[in-house]
Amino acid sequence: MTDxxxxxxxxxxxxxxxxxxxxxxxxxxAREEFSERGYEKTSVRGIAKTAGVDPALVHHxxxxxxxxxxxxxxxxxxPALSAPDVIxxxxxxxxxxxxxxxxxxxxxNPVTRTPLLAVLRSAFTNEIAAAVFRxxxxxxxxxxxxxxxGLPDAELRAELAAAQLVGVAVMRxxxxxxxxxxxDVEVIVKRVAPVVQGHLTGP
Amino acid sequence: MTDxxxxxxxxxxxxxxxxxxxxxxxxxxAREEFSERGYEKTSVRGIAKTAGVDPALVHHxxxxxxxxxxxxxxxxxxPALSAPDVIxxxxxxxxxxxxxxxxxxxxxNPVTRTPLLAVLRSAFTNEIAAAVFRxxxxxxxxxxxxxxxGLPDAELRAELAAAQLVGVAVMRxxxxxxxxxxxDVEVIVKRVAPVVQGHLTGP
Numbered sequence: 001m002t003d004x005x006x007x008x009x010x011x012x013x014x015x016x017x018x019x020x021x022x023x024x025x026x027x028x029x030a031r032e033e034f035s036e037r038g039y040e041k042t043s044v045r046g047i048a049k050t051a052g053v054d055p056a057l058v059h060h061x062x063x064x065x066x067x068x069x070x071x072x073x074x075x076x077x078x079p080a081l082s083a084p085d086v087i088x089x090x091x092x093x094x095x096x097x098x099x100x101x102x103x104x105x106x107x108x109n110p111v112t113r114t115p116l117l118a119v120l121r122s123a124f125t126n127e128i129a130a131a132v133f134r135x136x137x138x139x140x141x142x143x144x145x146x147x148x149x150g151l152p153d154a155e156l157r158a159e160l161a162a163a164q165l166v167g168v169a170v171m172r173x174x175x176x177x178x179x180x181x182x183x184d185v186e187v188i189v190k191r192v193a194p195v196v197q198g199h200l201t202g203p
Numbered sequence: 204m205t206d207x208x209x210x211x212x213x214x215x216x217x218x219x220x221x222x223x224x225x226x227x228x229x230x231x232x233a234r235e236e237f238s239e240r241g242y243e244k245t246s247v248r249g250i251a252k253t254a255g256v257d258p259a260l261v262h263h264x265x266x267x268x269x270x271x272x273x274x275x276x277x278x279x280x281x282p283a284l285s286a287p288d289v290i291x292x293x294x295x296x297x298x299x300x301x302x303x304x305x306x307x308x309x310x311x312n313p314v315t316r317t318p319l320l321a322v323l324r325s326a327f328t329n330e331i332a333a334a335v336f337r338x339x340x341x342x343x344x345x346x347x348x349x350x351x352x353g354l355p356d357a358e359l360r361a362e363l364a365a366a367q368l369v370g371v372a373v374m375r376x377x378x379x380x381x382x383x384x385x386x387d388v389e390v391i392v393k394r395v396a397p398v399v400q401g402h403l404t405g406p
Contacts, residue, residue: 125241179358
């Protein structure tokens with residue numbers, strides 16, 4: 001992976017160019033390692049090797065393996081975490097469709113799907129990875145959606161809506177159930193959007 | 204695990220008592236190994252050791268590791284695979300509630316939850332395990348539900364309904380998102396049942 005791609009997908013450039021490059025290179029290596037090996041089999045040493053730096057530098061920039069994982073996950077989820085702005089731009093009775101359309105956009109794009117799958121898989125099989133996923137998804141994306149809704153049970157509503165979308169993603173992209181896996185995404189959005197809408201703003 | 208519990212949860216008793224016991228003991232050991240280690244780290248040798256038999260016997264009764272896994276998964280899913288009968292007993296407009304109630308019954312019971320989690324986790328991280336899950340869930344449970352519905356797109360409908368239920372299960376029991384993880388199961392059934400109903404029999 002070149003510095004160019006790293007920068008485009010990674011964090012904003014720092015004032016001190018050298019350290020920003022190193023940081024980005026470590027993050028790109030971490031995403032690669034976690035994707036390929038999963039959380040448990042990935043080591044700080046392995047990430048350092050892939051990034052071409054000393055393991056001490058990984059610790060210096062990020063700390064523990066859990067903290068590297070969290071930083072790598074954050075960069076993967078950065079677009080999703082800024083989603084509420086997109087989701088709430090437009091009529092209230094189309095929130096469900098915009099939410100569904102946004103998430104399937106992320107899933108249908110192979111560039112964003114691969115790291116997302118890696119994160120999901122790690123979260124399903126490792127308690128520390130699950131905790132990171134929980135803090136980021138619940139603590140940031142869903143709580144922000146819930147905050148905008150302002151309804152009683154808004155957090156539970158946002159989680160049930162997310163559960164429908166995550167469930168479809170798991171069945172379609174991980175388990176690859178047919179006919180779901182090869183059904184046109186527009187057909188799925190059409191069936192799933194009213195469910196998401198109902199969870200978020202229904203009775 | 205005693206022979207008694209194995210028999211209660213396992214396959215029906217065979218005519219030849221000795222071989223049925225051995226078979227059940229191997230299956231119980233397989234469930235235990237797959238639960239603890241996941242698909243990839245489990246070996247036929249390890250299953251044989253836990254069962255106290257020669258590895259050749261495991262191969263004799265079941266064949267390859269994939270086939271042992273499939274047999275172990277089948278016994279875990281045996282109650283779920285016979286679910287359509289329960290789900291379709293009663294008024295048509297309460298199918299969603301019966302489907303949701305049945306699945307949460309399986310999930311809320313720690314005895315059935317643990318092996319189910321192991322199977323789900325294996326299916327998320329291993330392609331062979333995913334294929335087994337696919338054949339059993341899609342090929343048996345969902346296709347039977349779809350067959351009874353007799354609607355156009357019945358298979359897709361059954362899969363989207365299952366996606367809502369699997370999504371909630373993943374968020375509640377695997378990722379343990381709050382407030383979803385500690386919300387009373389009756390509250391969840393009440394919110395999820397109309398969604399399942401809508402997928403199965405709605406417009």
